[in-house]
Amino acid sequence: MAADARPTQARTDTHWQRFAVPYEFPVVFTEGVFDPENPALRDVLCRLEPAKRHRVVFFVDDGLNAGRTPLAEAIVKYAQRHADAMELACAPVVVPGGEKIKSDLHFVESIQQKLFDLHIDRHSYVIAVGGGAVLDAVGLVAATTHRGVRHIRIPTTVLAQNDSGVGVKNGVNLQGMKNFVGTFAPPFAVLNDLEFVMALPDRDKIAGMAEAVKVALIRMIRRCAELHMRQIGQGGDPFETGSARPLDYGHWSAHKLESLTRHHVRHGEAVALGMALDARYSVLAGLLAPGEDERICALLEYLGFDLWHPALAKSGASGEWVILDGLRDFQEHLGGELTITLLGGIGVGVEVHAIDRERMRQAMQWLKERAGG
Numbered sequence: 001m002a003a004d005a006r007p008t009q010a011r012t013d014t015h016w017q018r019f020a021v022p023y024e025f026p027v028v029f030t031e032g033v034f035d036p037e038n039p040a041l042r043d044v045l046c047r048l049e050p051a052k053r054h055r056v057v058f059f060v061d062d063g064l065n066a067g068r069t070p071l072a073e074a075i076v077k078y079a080q081r082h083a084d085a086m087e088l089a090c091a092p093v094v095v096p097g098g099e100k101i102k103s104d105l106h107f108v109e110s111i112q113q114k115l116f117d118l119h120i121d122r123h124s125y126v127i128a129v130g131g132g133a134v135l136d137a138v139g140l141v142a143a144t145t146h147r148g149v150r151h152i153r154i155p156t157t158v159l160a161q162n163d164s165g166v167g168v169k170n171g172v173n174l175q176g177m178k179n180f181v182g183t184f185a186p187p188f189a190v191l192n193d194l195e196f197v198m199a200l201p202d203r204d205k206i207a208g209m210a211e212a213v214k215v216a217l218i219r220m221i222r223r224c225a226e227l228h229m230r231q232i233g234q235g236g237d238p239f240e241t242g243s244a245r246p247l248d249y250g251h252w253s254a255h256k257l258e259s260l261t262r263h264h265v266r267h268g269e270a271v272a273l274g275m276a277l278d279a280r281y282s283v284l285a286g287l288l289a290p291g292e293d294e295r296i297c298a299l300l301e302y303l304g305f306d307l308w309h310p311a312l313a314k315s316g317a318s319g320e321w322v323i324l325d326g327l328r329d330f331q332e333h334l335g336g337e338l339t340i341t342l343l344g345g346i347g348v349g350v351e352v353h354a355i356d357r358e359r360m361r362q363a364m365q366w367l368k369e370r371a372g373g
């Protein structure tokens with residue numbers, strides 16, 4: 001008979017604290033967000049206190065300031081036209097665009113310093129205008145300064161408008177690991193301006209399409225949003241507790257490839273490769289019908305993606321392909337057991353909890369040979 005080691009008369013009294021936190025934020029689709037006659041931004045700022053003059057600080061991706069009318073100038077004009085509703089705490093601050101801003105904590109610190117110097121409080125607005133990287137870095141600072149300052153995102157790339165900008169996460173890279181430091185923090189509002197993406201170079205337009213292909217392949221965005229919101233709602237816990245993440249299809253290797261190439265490969269480009277790889281693996285694992293992998297690869301190539309990169313075949317000290325370490329990183333990042341979304345068909349995500357390394361090596365070899373490597 002096993003003795004129960006728990007004392008029965010301990011003087012313990014447990015009270016449960018429970019609350020639900022409803023989240024909602026508007027995602028506004030507009031054109032010419034800084035056209036002085038466009039009220040979209042003004043309306044969003046005044047959503048909660050219509051009579052107040054709101055303090056605002058803008059952080060602007062330096063990739064945007066190259067245009068004909070420097071963006072910072074347009075923002076100042078917009079603020080002047082709406083001076084009754086908003087006040088710039090300082091001139092728009094230009095920050096480095098792309099992965100650079102996420103890979104050096106110095107930038108996070110200097111954004112934080114700015115908010116300190118300007119006495120930005122919880123009712124002021126921190127607005128980020130830029131690609132997913134700038135949104136992630138500025139979003140992290142906004143979420144952690146005073147434990148959360150109102151944050152508005154104005155995404156300017158395809159990927160940021162269809163994926164990261166409308167999500168609830170932020171983060172920066174540390175120890176060479178993507179998004180190692182970050183928080184879950186819903187924004188105050190998101191403004192998607194079509195004019196920004198029309199002005200993008202082809203490479204960036206294409207990179208953003210990978211996430212659209214991903215959603216088509218797993219068709220889970222609505223379901224995922226539902227599950228995510230339910231999780232946040234239960235017990236008011238804003239942290240993900242499950243390890244299943246259907247929208248991370250193709251991402252375990254993508255994040256590793258981005259780090260391995262020191263971000264010369266864009267996120268969307270890496271996701272395209274990761275999806276091709278996991279499609280082939282799905283076939284080898286007997287989940288996906290043979291030939292469907294080729295269809296997916298053909299679509300991605302038609303869109304302009306390269307489906308091989310030499311860094312994929314980089315070996316570590318053990319002789320093993322380094323990219324495979326991405327599986328461990330991925331599990332660590334999400335916590336719990338390894339959960340990888342594969343394909344059971346086009347439009348059907350299937351979760352598995354183990355990856356056969358030899359089979360993954362074969363999938364990689366297939367991609368390499370396909371690309372003539």
Ligand SMILES: NC(=O)c1ccc[n+]([C@@H]2O[C@H](COP(=O)([O-])OP(=O)(O)OC[C@H]3O[C@@H](n4cnc5c(N)ncnc54)[C@H](O)[C@@H]3O)[C@@H](O)[C@H]2O)c1
Pocket residue numbers: 061062063064096097098099102130131132133134136156157158159160163164165167168169170171178179196197199200201204207266267268
């Ligand atoms: N938080 C999330 O939920 C989430 C989700 C997916 C991706 N991400 C992150 O997003 C980042 C990738 O974002 P991205 O694909 O938007 O690229 P990016 O932010 O890296 O920007 C790419 C380049 O485009 C420039 N740029 C931005 N807007 C432009 C415009 N309108 N015209 C010309 N140039 C412009 C930038 O300066 C940069 O040089 C990655 O760090 C990724 O991890 C985050």
Ligand SMILES: [Zn+2]
Pocket residue numbers: 163211251267271
């Ligand atoms: Zn992604």
